[in-house]
Amino acid sequence: MARVRExxxxxxxxxxxxxxxxxELSWGRFSGELDxxxxxxxSEPSGRTGVVVQIQVPYGQRDVLHxxxxxxxxxxxxxxxxxxxxxxxQGLEEVLDHPSECMPFDRxxxxxxxxLFIVNDATRPTPTAKVLEVLAPRLASHKISFIVAxxxxxxxxxxxxxxxxxxxxxxxxxxxxxxxxRRDQDMVYIGKSKSGFQMxxxxxxxxxxxxxVIGSVEPHYFAGYTGGRKAFLPGISSYKTIEQNHKxxxxxxxxxxxLEGNPVHEGMMDVLQAMADKEIFAIMTVVxxxxxxxxxxxxxIRDSFQAIIEKANDVFAVRLREKTDVVVTxxxxxMDVNLYQAQKALDNGKLxxxxxxxxxxxxxxxxxxxxxxxxxxxxxxxxxxxxxxHIEGEYKLGYHKVAKWAEIGLWAQIWGVTDLQDSLLExxxxxxxxxxxxxxxxxxxxxxxxxxxxxxxxxxxxVPVV
Numbered sequence: 232m233a234r235v236r237e238x239x240x241x242x243x244x245x246x247x248x249x250x251x252x253x254x255e256l257s258w259g260r261f262s263g264e265l266d267x268x269x270x271x272x273x274s275e276p277s278g279r280t281g282v283v284v285q286i287q288v289p290y291g292q293r294d295v296l297h298x299x300x301x302x303x304x305x306x307x308x309x310x311x312x313x314x315x316x317x318x319x320x321q322g323l324e325e326v327l328d329h330p331s332e333c334m335p336f337d338r339x340x341x342x343x344x345x346x347l348f349i350v351n352d353a354t355r356p357t358p359t360a361k362v363l364e365v366l367a368p369r370l371a372s373h374k375i376s377f378i379v380a381x382x383x384x385x386x387x388x389x390x391x392x393x394x395x396x397x398x399x400x401x402x403x404x405x406x407x408x409x410x411x412x413r414r415d416q417d418m419v420y421i422g423k424s425k426s427g428f429q430m431x432x433x434x435x436x437x438x439x440x441x442x443x444v445i446g447s448v449e450p451h452y453f454a455g456y457t458g459g460r461k462a463f464l465p466g467i468s469s470y471k472t473i474e475q476n477h478k479x480x481x482x483x484x485x486x487x488x489x490l491e492g493n494p495v496h497e498g499m500m501d502v503l504q505a506m507a508d509k510e511i512f513a514i515m516t517v518v519x520x521x522x523x524x525x526x527x528x529x530x531x532i533r534d535s536f537q538a539i540i541e542k543a544n545d546v547f548a549v550r551l552r553e554k555t556d557v558v559v560t561x562x563x564x565x566m567d568v569n570l571y572q573a574q575k576a577l578d579n580g581k582l583x584x585x586x587x588x589x590x591x592x593x594x595x596x597x598x599x600x601x602x603x604x605x606x607x608x609x610x611x612x613x614x615x616x617x618x619x620x621h622i623e624g625e626y627k628l629g630y631h632k633v634a635k636w637a638e639i640g641l642w643a644q645i646w647g648v649t650d651l652q653d654s655l656l657e658x659x660x661x662x663x664x665x666x667x668x669x670x671x672x673x674x675x676x677x678x679x680x681x682x683x684x685x686x687x688x689x690x691x692x693x694v695p696v697v
Contacts, residue, residue, distance in 0.1 A: 282301070282302040283299050283300065283301055283302065284299070284300055284301075284302050284305055285297065285298070285299050286298045286299075286300065286305070286308060286686060288559065288561060288593055288667060288686065288688070289561060289563055289564070289688065290561075290593060290595055290648075291564055291567065291595035291597065292564040292565075294595075296593070296648070296667045296668075297668075298667055298668050298671060299668065300671065300675075300684065303683075304675055304682070304683055304684060305683065305684060305685075305686075306553075306555040306683035306684060306685040307551070307685050307686070308685075308686045308688065309549050309551075309685065309686060309687050309688060309693060309695070310520055310688045310689060310693070311519060311520040311546045311547055311549075311689050311692060311693055312545060312546050312547070312548075312549065313519075313520075314519055314525050314545055314546055316519055316523045316524070316525050319361060319523060319524040319527075320364070320365055322524065322526070322527050323361075323362060323365045323514075323524070323527050323529075324365060326514070326527050326528055326529035326530075327365070327366075327369075327514070327529055330512070330528075330529040330530030330531075330535070331528060331529065331530035331531055331534040331535050331538055332530050332531040332534045333512060333529070333530035333531050333534075336366075336369065336512060336529065337369055339441065339510070339512045340369065340370075340373055340441075343373060343374075343440055343441045344374070344440040344441075345374045345375070345376070345439060345440050345441070346370075346373055346374065346375045346376075346439070346440070346441045346442070346443055347375075347376055347377070347378060347435055347436060347439035347441070347442050347443070348375060348376070348377045348378070348442075348443045348444075348445060349377075349378055349380050349436070349442060349443070349444045349445070349462045349463075349466060349467060350377055350378075350379055350380065350395060350396075350445045351379070351380055351395070351445070351446060351447065351462075351466075352379050352380065352381045352382075352384055352387055352391070352395065352409075353387050353388075353391035353394050353395055353565050353568070354384060354565060354566060354568055354572050355447060355449075355457065355565075356447060356449070356518050356522055356565070356566075356692075357445065357446060357447035357516065357518075358447065358516055358518055358522060358524055359395050359396065359397075359445050360395070360396055360397025360398070360399060361397075361524060362445050362514055362516070363396065363397070363399045363445075364397075367399070375403075375406065376406040376407075376408075376435075376439075377396075377403060377406060377407045377408070378407075378408050378409070378410055378433065378435055378436070378467060379392075379395065379407065379408070379409045379410060380410055380461075380462050380463075380465075380466025380467050381409055381410045381411070381412070381466075382410070382412065382465030382466055382467075382468070382473060383412045383465060383470055383473050383474075383602070383628055386409035386411070387409060391565075392407070394565070408435070410433055410466065410467045412465075412468065412469055412470040412473060413470050415431075415469065417433055417434055417435075418431040418432065418433060418434065418468075418469040419431060419432060419433075419434045419437045421437070421502070421505040421506065422501075422505040424476075424498050424501040424502070425497070425498075425501055426479070426494065426497070426498055426501075428472065428475035428476060428498065429471070429472065429475070430464070430468070430472055430501065430502050430505055431468060431469035431471065431472050432463060432464070432467050432468050432469070432472070432502065432506075433467040433468075435467075436463070436467055436506075436509075437509075439509075440510070441509075441510045441511070441512070442509060442510070442511045442512070443511075443512045443513075443514065444459075444462045444511060444512070444513040444514065444532060445514050446458040446459065446461070446462055446513065446514070446515050446516070447515070447516045447517065447518060448515055448516070448517050448536065448539050448540065448542075448543045449517070449543055449546075449547055449692050450487040450488055450543065450547050450548070450579075450692065450693075450694045451487060451575075452486065452487050452575050452578040452579060452635070453477075453480035453485040453486060453487075453493075453495055453578075453631065453635075454480075454485070454493070454495045454496055454499065455485075455486070455487065455488060455489045455490040455493050455495075455496050456488070456490070456536075456540060456543060458515050458536055458539070458543075459513065459515065459532055459533065459535070459536025459537075460496075460499040460500055460502065460503045460532065460533075460536065461499060462513075462532075463499070463502045463503060463506065464476055464498065464499045464502040465477070468502065470628065472502075473628060474626075474627065474628035475498075476495060476498040476499065477495065477628055477631050478626045478630075478631065479494035479495045479498060480495055480631035480634075480635075481622070481626075481630075481631055481634055482494050482495075487578075487579065487582075487694045488544070488548065488694055490540075500533075503532060503533065511531075511532050512529065512530065513529065513530065513531065513532035513535045513536065514527065514528075514529045514535070515527065515528045515529070515535045515536055515538075515539045516539075517539055517542045517543045517545075517546060518546075519546055520546075520689060525542060525545070525546060526539055526542035526545075527539075547692050547693050547694055548694050548696060549693055549694065549695055549696065550695075550696045550697070551583055551685070551695050551696070551697045552697075553697065554583055554584055554585045554588075554697050555583060555584065555585060555588070555682075555683050555684065555685040556584075556585050556588050556589065556674075556675075556678040556679075556682035556683060556684070557584075557588060557589045557590075557591065557671065557674045557675060557678060557682060557683070557684040557685070558580045558581075558583050558584045558588065558589075558590050558591065558684070558685050558686075558687065559580075559591045559593060559667070559671065559684060559685070559686045559687065560576040560577060560579065560580030560590065560591070560592055560593070560687045560690030561576060561593045561594070561686070561687060561688050561689065561690050561691075562575070562576040562592065562593065562594035562690060562691045563688070563689050563690075563691060563692075564595075566594075566691035566692070567594040567595045567596060567597070567691075568596075568597060568598050568601070569596050569597075569598045569599055569600055569601030570594065570596050570599070570600045570601055570605070570606070570649070570651065570659075571600060571601025571602045571605050571629070571632060572601060572691075573592060573594035573596060573649075573691070574605075574632050574635065574636060575690075575691045576592060576593075576594065576687070576690030576691045577590060577592050577635070577636065577639060577645065577690075578635050578639075579687065579690050579691065579692075579693060579694055579695065580592070580687055580690045580695075581639050581643065582694065582695045582696070582697065583685055583687065583695040583697060584643055586642050586643070587642065587643065588643050588644070588678070589643065589644045589646060589674040589677065589678065590639060590643050590644065590645050590646070591646045591647070591648065591664075591667070591670050591671065591674065592645065592646070592647045592648070592649070592661075592690075593647075593648045593649075593667060594647070594648075594649050595649065595650050596649045596650055596651050597650065599651070600651070600655070602628075602629045602632075604627050604628065604629035604630065604633075605629045605632050605633055606655070606658075606659065608621060608622075608629075608630065608633050609633055609636065609637070609658065609659045609660065610655075610658035610659065612637075614640075614660070615636075615637035615638070615639075615640030615641050615660055616637075616641065618633060618634070618636075618637035618640075619634060619637050619638070619641075622634050622637075636659070636660075637660075640660045644662065645659075645660065645661040645662070646661060646662040646663075646664060646670055646674065647661045647662070647663055647664065648664045648665065648666070648667045648670055649663070651663070671684055
């Protein structure tokens with residue numbers, strides 16, 4: 232049973248757009264108390280009345296923003312659920328030796344002429360280096376190589392390569408390549424999806440004798456969940472294939488926690504089906520808020536993914552009693568790399584926001600905006616409605632994020648605490664701030680004396696269910 236933090240618990244029927252949810256999330260599935268860690272109380276603060284809470288909000292990899300609020304103005308502080316983490320290494324060893332619908336890992340490697348490892352880039356919390364610590368002794372006599380599944384993202388920086396591979400980066404440096412979705416000469420056609428788009432993936436995967444996928448599973452705002460099939464699409468697919476699949480993110484059925492009937496997920500599964508003859512061993516993980524491995528599965532890529540979804544829900548699905556007037560949603564490191572990635576925190580945060588509310592994004596955006604298409608359409612449009620009208624007539628990769636951003640702008644305000652230039656955020660229909668305390672004070676003043684603020688400390692990953 233998933234643990235979901237809740238304040239003043241009142242039984243409610245859980246509904247998200249009435250879409251079937253993976254893991255069969257339903258009424259009565261959630262219980263628990265709203266976490267208040269990171270909150271300190273003071274009875275005599277300066278300039279405030281009653282009990283004041285001091286809240287520490289993460290910003291970037293190491294910085295912290297400090298906020299003081301009257302306790303009655305705080306609806307809650309939400310973190311990923313606390314879960315019991317056992318021996319991480321032992322858990323990995325167990326699933327490698329007893330995988331799902333697949334031979335043990337060592338037997339899988341026995342006759343391998345070569346093995347391609349598909350690993351996530353630095354925008355995901357995947358514990359790749361920890362997994363390699365367990366795998367390394369088993370790989371000594373095998374010919375292995377790595378491809379970083381960047382999807383349409385840029386290649387990792389030198390720092391990010393070390394973040395991904397840890398101490399193994401130097402050892403495997405000359406055997407690591409980053410997928411480049413725009414290099415058509417590197418792509419191989421593997422068929423057409425059921426929805427009609429052409430599927431091209433990186434030649435390295437097609438030519439490899441065997442493949443090992445290292446991934447992590449978290450809620451994803453339009454694919455349902457990360458992990459599993461996402462290693463191939465978008466991970467190592469061509470730009471055009473990613474673009475055609477991601478266009479389905481505009482559909483209502485494409486949302487967090489939903490797999491059944493989700494057209495984005497279904498397109499990803501079509502790529503796996505086209506690769507059915509390839510020998511693939513998948514290692515899936517779920518990490519907690521401290522990046523410890525809470526759960527792991529291994530074996531067949533489809534079965535290992537399905538088997539760990541419940542564990543992802545344990546950590547990341549949080550039920551709230553009611554929506555609030557102001558939501559502070561944090562894109563935590565490394566999901567705060569740019570605005571293109573940080574947008575996921577907005578899409579989850581909106582689920583906890585009242586209509587006509589204020590959604591405050593906290594994201595360092597240390598690498599700027601990210602994909603140019605994302606900002607270009609927003610800054611060239613007169614209004615959020617104008618943006619959506621444009622997308623109806625033309626779709627480009629990145630417009631799915633633009634649409635999600637613009638849709639929020641139709642019924643709520645977006646404010647941002649980032650390192651971006653004020654003029655840039657203003658062009659994106661967002662109100663810029665560089666002081667979170669000032670932003671919250673202004674938001675509460677605007678919404679009135681009864682308004683409250685909710686903090687989502689890992690907004691990119693935590694899915695509120697109201």
